[in-house]
Amino acid sequence: MHKPIVAIPADFREFDGNVWHGVPHQYVRAAVEGSGVMAFLVPALESGNDADAILDRVDGLLVSGSRSNVHPSLYGKVAVDSDGPFDPGRDATSLPLIRRALERGVPLLAICRGIQELNVALGGTLASEIHDVPGNWDHRKPDVPDLDIAYGIRQNVVIREGTCLASVLGAGSVQVNSLHRQAISRAAPRLAVEAVAEDGTIEAVSVIDAKVFAVGVQWHPEYWVGTDGPSSTLFAAFGDAVRAYAATKAG
Numbered sequence: 001m002h003k004p005i006v007a008i009p010a011d012f013r014e015f016d017g018n019v020w021h022g023v024p025h026q027y028v029r030a031a032v033e034g035s036g037v038m039a040f041l042v043p044a045l046e047s048g049n050d051a052d053a054i055l056d057r058v059d060g061l062l063v064s065g066s067r068s069n070v071h072p073s074l075y076g077k078v079a080v081d082s083d084g085p086f087d088p089g090r091d092a093t094s095l096p097l098i099r100r101a102l103e104r105g106v107p108l109l110a111i112c113r114g115i116q117e118l119n120v121a122l123g124g125t126l127a128s129e130i131h132d133v134p135g136n137w138d139h140r141k142p143d144v145p146d147l148d149i150a151y152g153i154r155q156n157v158v159i160r161e162g163t164c165l166a167s168v169l170g171a172g173s174v175q176v177n178s179l180h181r182q183a184i185s186r187a188a189p190r191l192a193v194e195a196v197a198e199d200g201t202i203e204a205v206s207v208i209d210a211k212v213f214a215v216g217v218q219w220h221p222e223y224w225v226g227t228d229g230p231s232s233t234l235f236a237a238f239g240d241a242v243r244a245y246a247a248t249k250a251g
């Protein structure tokens with residue numbers, strides 16, 4: 001059997017005087033070293049990507065975080081400046097891939113922006129600038145140059161009993177990082193809330209009636225794969241689901 005392949009939708013980014021399709025290395029490293037799979041990046045195209053053609057050729061879908069936000073029009077909201085920055089190519093690539101992966105039973109792990117895309121893809125909505133809500137904790141990325149500090153583990157979330165995530169990480173408290181301004185507002189009907197922060201922010205979901213592993217987390221387990229137990233365990237579980245799916249394709 002070939003080494004399983006996981007598709008990772010890229011961002012459309014501008015820097016160094018050019019435009020690029022890219023995924024931060026931490027996601028690729030976590031897929032390769034944490035899940036034991038190969039990673040293939042999918043360009044962030046507003047048109048031209050065929051979700052089924054991609055999913056025919058891979059064994060899992062890893063939807064990464066990003067500084068950009070899902071365009072509000074995709075969940076019935078009129079965009080305002082604070083909803084940006086936007087990445088229409090990423091939206092147009094990720095959301096169809098998420099929907100088709102779930103329909104086809106392709107394993108899915110969605111992280112940060114990814115859990116927000118999962119929610120929107122299934123009909124949910126997002127809240128912006130959640131740190132402005134009275135009583136909310138500040139979930140934003142710390143404004144520091146050192147990524148180890150920015151991705152530092154600094155938040156307690158509680159995994160609910162009897163959930164998919166509890167079967168992987170155990171129920172109860174787990175310490176995670178936090179780098180987001182938005183969060184799930186109305187959870188899509190097909191999503192089960194699996195973990196919440198102490199201020200009530202939804203921190204993890206799974207897809208009800210999913211054929212295989214289909215989990216979204218608002219934190220960033222990819223960054224500490226290899227050194228943080230829950231991060232490593234989550235990516236190992238995703239890798240196991242990907243290998244099991246690949247084996248079914250091998251016949």
Ligand SMILES: N[C@@H](CCC(=O)NCCCC(=O)O)C(=O)O
Pocket residue numbers: 064065066067068069111112113114141179180181182183
């Ligand atoms: N843009 C969304 C999702 C946040 C996210 O994916 N953060 C990871 C990248 C952090 C960075 O590089 O700035 C939100 O803000 O909620």
